[in-house]
Amino acid sequence: MSKPSIFVTRALPGDPTPRLREVADVEIWPGDEPPPHGELVRRAADADALLTMLTDPIDDAVLDAGKRLRIVAQMAVGYDNVDVAAATERGILVTNTPGVLTETTADLAFALLLAAARRIVEGDRLTRTGGWKSWHPSFLLGQDVHGATLGIVGLGQIGLAVARRARGFDMRILYHDRTRHPQAEAELGAEYVSLDRLLGESDFVSLHVPLASQTRHLIGQRELSLMKPSAVLVNAARGAVVDQQALCAALKERRIAAAGLDVAEIEPIPVDDPLLTLDNVVVTPHIGSASVATRARMAEMAVESVLQALRGELPSNCVNAEAFSRRKQA
Ligand code: GLV
Ligand code: GLV
Numbered sequence: 252m253s254k255p256s257i258f259v260t261r262a263l264p265g266d267p268t269p270r271l272r273e274v275a276d277v278e279i280w281p282g283d284e285p286p287p288h289g290e291l292v293r294r295a296a297d298a299d300a301l302l303t304m305l306t307d308p309i310d311d312a313v314l315d316a317g318k319r320l321r322i323v324a325q326m327a328v329g330y331d332n333v334d335v336a337a338a339t340e341r342g343i344l345v346t347n348t349p350g351v352l353t354e355t356t357a358d359l360a361f362a363l364l365l366a367a368a369r370r371i372v373e374g375d376r377l378t379r380t381g382g383w384k385s386w387h388p389s390f391l392l393g394q395d396v397h398g399a400t401l402g403i404v405g406l407g408q409i410g411l412a413v414a415r416r417a418r419g420f421d422m423r424i425l426y427h428d429r430t431r432h433p434q435a436e437a438e439l440g441a442e443y444v445s446l447d448r449l450l451g452e453s454d455f456v457s458l459h460v461p462l463a464s465q466t467r468h469l470i471g472q473r474e475l476s477l478m479k480p481s482a483v484l485v486n487a488a489r490g491a492v493v494d495q496q497a498l499c500a501a502l503k504e505r506r507i508a509a510a511g512l513d514v515a516e517i518e519p520i521p522v523d524d525p526l527l528t529l530d531n532v533v534v535t536p537h538i539g540s541a542s543v544a545t546r547a548r549m550a551e552m553a554v555e556s557v558l559q560a561l562r563g564e565l566p567s568n569c570v571n572a573e574a575f576s577r578r579k580q581a
Contacts, residue, residue, distance in 0.1 A: 265547035357412030363511025402453030405460030
């Protein structure tokens with residue numbers, strides 16, 4: 252029997268691919284940019300496994316081409332780029348990398364929160380361009396983080412990790428989610444509220460929901476209008492959870508104070524996007540999980556999932572276990 256084939260859509264940090272090469276032929280897309288869609292379709296046609304990034308649309312065309320495909324191992328916690336229902340129908344396993352990036356992503360969300368609140372990036376920019384003329388009692392006044400109210404939308408692992416950080420800043424914690432989390436309520440003093448109440452009462456709103464049809468544009472014009480004029484919005488989840496055009500208008504008209512964004516509706520955000528003309532927004536290029544240690548762990552985890560699938564096991568981080576039973580029956 253010939254070796255199985257694996258296509259990896261980008262070079263991986265810490266190069267864990269030797270483990271794959273022991274059991275399979277491995278091809279790694281050499282570019283810094285994602286493989287074009289046509290290329291992805293062509294590669295899928297010869298692959299038993301794909302190791303993918305959040306930038307790779309794994310749609311019907313890719314899955315149809317992948318006649319031998321057993322697994323799509325996504326190196327990210329979010330997998331909205333993968334048509335999971337279509338994969339399940341074809342008995343193709345989909346895995347992600349939860350857990351290992353929780354604390355790193357929460358660090359980044361908190362960094363954005365602090366940066367937007369205290370106008371860190373704006374201050375840096377002003378300092379470099381001669382804008383620091385003198386100490387002035389009303390120069391660069393921002394919002395206090397300590398003692399403020401933080402509203403967390405989506406109290407999953409990352410939301411919880413943000414809440415734990417907030418405790419150190421003596422923040423009051425509100426949350427909204429599909430279900431209540433009694434343990435977090437007890438341990439963190441987090442209070443469950445409706446989304447509208449959360450928006451109305453929070454000084455900081457941080458989004459930690461996955462992107463799905465129910466969360467697309469969860470924060471739009473109406474929701475932004477419920478927020479305080481002094482409030483700061485943080486999004487380190489997915490760009491499309493927020494209606495970016497509505498956010499841009501709210502920031503421009505100072506209907507909310509600021510935003511810290513690690514994600515955008517279109518990534519990379521075009522350099523001429525009106526959002527980038529605003530001083531009251533801090534933008535980072537989707538680097539939530541981007542620490543040396545965490546990216547290596549994510550790569551390792553995705554590799555492990557591929558190895559499990561190729562051995563005929565159900566990978567530990569499978570998001571569509573139904574696909575496994577389908578394959579078994581086939
Ligand atoms: C990053 O955005 C991830 O989903 O891991
Ligand atoms: C600020 O630097 C102060 O001394 O108040």
